Amino acid sequence: MSSTTNYILGVYDDEDEVLHAVSEVKSKGIKIEDVFTPFPIHGLDRAVGHERTRLPIAAFLFGVLGLTCALSLISYTMVFDWPMIIGGKDFFALPNWIPVSFEGTVLFTAFGLVITFCISNNLYPGNQPDILDLRITDDKFVMAINVDKNKKVSADDIKKALKDSGAIEVNVK
Amino acid sequence: MSHVVSPIREKLVTGGKSYSDVTHDICKQVEGEPTKEWKWAFGISTLVFIYGAYCLFYTWWQGIGVWGLNKTVGWAWDITNFVWWVGIGHAGTLISAVLLLFRQKWRTSINRSAEAMTIFAVLCAASFILAHMGRPWLAHWALPLPNAFGSLWVNFNSPLVWDVFAISTYLSVSLLFWYMGLVPDLATIRDRATTKGRKFWYGLFSLGWTGSSKTWARYEYMSLILAGISTPLVLSVHTIVSMDFATSVIPGWHTTIFPPYFVAGAIFSGFAMVQTLLLITRVVFKLEDYITIEHIEMMNIVITVTGSVVGIAYLTEFFIAWYSGVEYESYAFINRATGPYWWAYWMMMTCNVISPQLFWSKAIRTNLMVSFFLSIVVNVGMWFERFVIIVTSLHRDYLPSSWAMFSPTMYDIGDYIFSFGLFFTLFFLFAKYLPVVNMAEVKSVMKGVSSNFPEKKKATKKTEE
Numbered sequence: 001m002s003s004t005t006n007y008i009l010g011v012y013d014d015e016d017e018v019l020h021a022v023s024e025v026k027s028k029g030i031k032i033e034d035v036f037t038p039f040p041i042h043g044l045d046r047a048v049g050h051e052r053t054r055l056p057i058a059a060f061l062f063g064v065l066g067l068t069c070a071l072s073l074i075s076y077t078m079v080f081d082w083p084m085i086i087g088g089k090d091f092f093a094l095p096n097w098i099p100v101s102f103e104g105t106v107l108f109t110a111f112g113l114v115i116t117f118c119i120s121n122n123l124y125p126g127n128q129p130d131i132l133d134l135r136i137t138d139d140k141f142v143m144a145i146n147v148d149k150n151k152k153v154s155a156d157d158i159k160k161a162l163k164d165s166g167a168i169e170v171n172v173k
Numbered sequence: 174m175s176h177v178v179s180p181i182r183e184k185l186v187t188g189g190k191s192y193s194d195v196t197h198d199i200c201k202q203v204e205g206e207p208t209k210e211w212k213w214a215f216g217i218s219t220l221v222f223i224y225g226a227y228c229l230f231y232t233w234w235q236g237i238g239v240w241g242l243n244k245t246v247g248w249a250w251d252i253t254n255f256v257w258w259v260g261i262g263h264a265g266t267l268i269s270a271v272l273l274l275f276r277q278k279w280r281t282s283i284n285r286s287a288e289a290m291t292i293f294a295v296l297c298a299a300s301f302i303l304a305h306m307g308r309p310w311l312a313h314w315a316l317p318l319p320n321a322f323g324s325l326w327v328n329f330n331s332p333l334v335w336d337v338f339a340i341s342t343y344l345s346v347s348l349l350f351w352y353m354g355l356v357p358d359l360a361t362i363r364d365r366a367t368t369k370g371r372k373f374w375y376g377l378f379s380l381g382w383t384g385s386s387k388t389w390a391r392y393e394y395m396s397l398i399l400a401g402i403s404t405p406l407v408l409s410v411h412t413i414v415s416m417d418f419a420t421s422v423i424p425g426w427h428t429t430i431f432p433p434y435f436v437a438g439a440i441f442s443g444f445a446m447v448q449t450l451l452l453i454t455r456v457v458f459k460l461e462d463y464i465t466i467e468h469i470e471m472m473n474i475v476i477t478v479t480g481s482v483v484g485i486a487y488l489t490e491f492f493i494a495w496y497s498g499v500e501y502e503s504y505a506f507i508n509r510a511t512g513p514y515w516w517a518y519w520m521m522m523t524c525n526v527i528s529p530q531l532f533w534s535k536a537i538r539t540n541l542m543v544s545f546f547l548s549i550v551v552n553v554g555m556w557f558e559r560f561v562i563i564v565t566s567l568h569r570d571y572l573p574s575s576w577a578m579f580s581p582t583m584y585d586i587g588d589y590i591f592s593f594g595l596f597f598t599l600f601f602l603f604a605k606y607l608p609v610v611n612m613a614e615v616k617s618v619m620k621g622v623s624s625n626f627p628e629k630k631k632a633t634k635k636t637e638e
Contacts, residue, residue: 015620016620034385034386034387035385035386036383036384036385036386037384037386037389038192038357038361038384038612038613038616039357039389039613039614039616039617040389040390040392040393040613040617041386041389041617042393044386044389044390045386045387045389045390046390048386048387050386050387050390053390053391053394055391055394055395055398056394056398059398063402073317074329077317077324077326077327077329078326078328078329078330081324081326082323082324082325082326084328086328086330086331087330089330093330096329096330097329097330099332099335099338099339099409099413099416100329100334100335100338102405102409103335103338103339103342103406103409104338104342106342106346106402106403106405106406107342107345107346109398109402110345110346110349110350110399110402110403111345111349113395113398113399114349114353114395114399117353117391117392117395118380120391121385121387121388121391122381123356123380123381123382123388124380124381125377125378125380126377126381127380127381128376128381129381129382129383131364131383132383134364134365135364136364136383136384137196137357137360137361137363137364137365137382137384138192138193138196138361138364138365139191139192139193139196139616
């Protein structure tokens with residue numbers, strides 16, 4: 001978020017209250033940019049209007065990729081490149097390959113998932129975010145409303161709506 | 174409502190804490206000067222680490238001939254220590270992943286330190302794997318890398334190669350899970366930072382966390398998936414460790430019961446180690462309101478359950494040795510209990526099978542001193558379990574002329590001491606520089622379960638409506 005944007009911030013101090021407030025503010029035709037909280041609140045993202053994340057799909061695809069890579073590596077080395085008779089077993093000894101293929105699947109899923117998560121949320125080392133309120137990571141729940149995206153509602157009405165919905169403070173940033 | 178909690182549940186966080194109290198209590202030791210106790214503890218563990226590092230260096234330099242191994246007993250303390258540390262590590266993943274899937278909210282105040290313990294324990298285990306190779310600088314030969322021999326690849330049919338993949342995946346995935354859990358809390362410290370150094374370092378590692386609802390929603394999914402894949406991962410790791418033995422042809426090792434028996438043993442010893450560390454941490458950092466008697470009791474219950482599973486496994490092994498009618502197998506087990514290593518066997522039986530049964534009494538399992546003592550007893554017992562499995566199965570070879578005993582040298586002992594030095598040095602560093610309790614998760618389970626949590630808000634809300 002660039003610092004040139006104008007935000008009106010409603011500060012709440014209770015998780016259930018902010019969840020309530022989201023629908024209350026939205027019902028007045030005000031578009032909410034986002035809500036910032038110190039811990040996850042179930043249902044808050046849907047209330048704000050974010051779409052359901054597709055991370056599980058990404059995780060599944062990374063898992064498939066990991067399994068494919070592991071099985072390809074094992075069969076290339078054990079069957080095609082340098083087949084060796086080990087204990088009279090088949091070269092293509094699939095049951096013996098389960099452990100390593102499983103570990104490969106888990107490894108790719110975990111790293112793929114976390115990297116996707118970081119990219120989709122713009123998280124990287126050295127990122128200096130524009131923090132709206134330092135108390136967000138402590139004990140306050142902050143509803144951010146972008147003034148430029150709410151042309152139809154006046155700033156005073158937004159402030160009033162936030163106050164009415166239970167905000168303990170209304171700040172402008 | 175975000176949480177529906179039965180009124181008969183014990184409070185997870187006591188002392189009427191508010192959200193900012195949690196932040197304050199947990200960040201306090203990160204932000205303050207190190208205490209005198211911490212300095213002493215850290216100093217001693219560093220000295221132990223240095224002494225151990227010398228012994229390990231000497232082992233690497235001279236080769237494993239400095240250990241007490243002989244041609245009959247080719248695996249002894251090295252693999253005993255390896256299996257012991259890996260087993261201890263399992264509790265962290267169990268607590269953070271399995272208890273997350275089962276929605277056990279009491280995990281929130283202990284999962285951070287348990288996961289840290291996992292990572293440090295796996296590092297200790299890895300030090301023995303490297304050392305027991307004899308030529309640790311060739312450790313990469315265990316990986317399927319193209320090489321100048323052909324390329325001659327590793328044997329993917331071998332449990333030892335499975336182990337390489339299992340342990341390295343386990344270490345990296347645990348590290349990832351732990352670090353992602355830390356990010357929101359690092360952001361808390363970043364936002365409270367008063368010094369430049371703290372602002373920079375915690376800012377760097379908190380990756381620009383803002384706490385937006387969208388990020389949190391994705392974060393929850395990510396944690397759930399990581400927990401979902403870590404659960405079979407942790408089970409696979411000790412299963413594969415047990416297969417190092419179970420796929421061999423040594424009487425006393427090649428039993429099909431090994432995978433579940435090893436996994437239960439791993440949870441058992443890991444929970445005991447978490448218990449030991451938590452009982453110290455809660456007193457040193459004054460976290461009695463977060464790590465309550467309830468937590469200690471829960472841990473003790475898990476210890477009793479897994480201890481009983483382990484006890485049944487010991488008896489089953491004995492029964493099957495007799496029932497199979499295989500004389501080598503029968504001999505291996507009778508020799509364990511009555512042979513020259515009888516003391517190790519009975520040490521294991523007493524510590525692992527009998528002592529956890531004391532926790533059936535509520536007075537005992539809620540007593541801190543007894544819990545602390547028994548948690549150490551359990552880990553002594555679990556060390557002897559691995560020693561008994563490894564050494565007593567090997568020391569009576571097929572030919573009586575090859576029969577031998579094992580006696581450790583100062584380097585066997587020194588390398589074991591190294592792992593303690595490494596473990597505690599890392600743990601004390603973690604306890605000082607990172608939040609030992611997952612603040613975000615604890616805050617998320619406080620409402621409705623924390624005593625005296627301001628209820629007035631909800632009441633006024635209702636009257637307004």
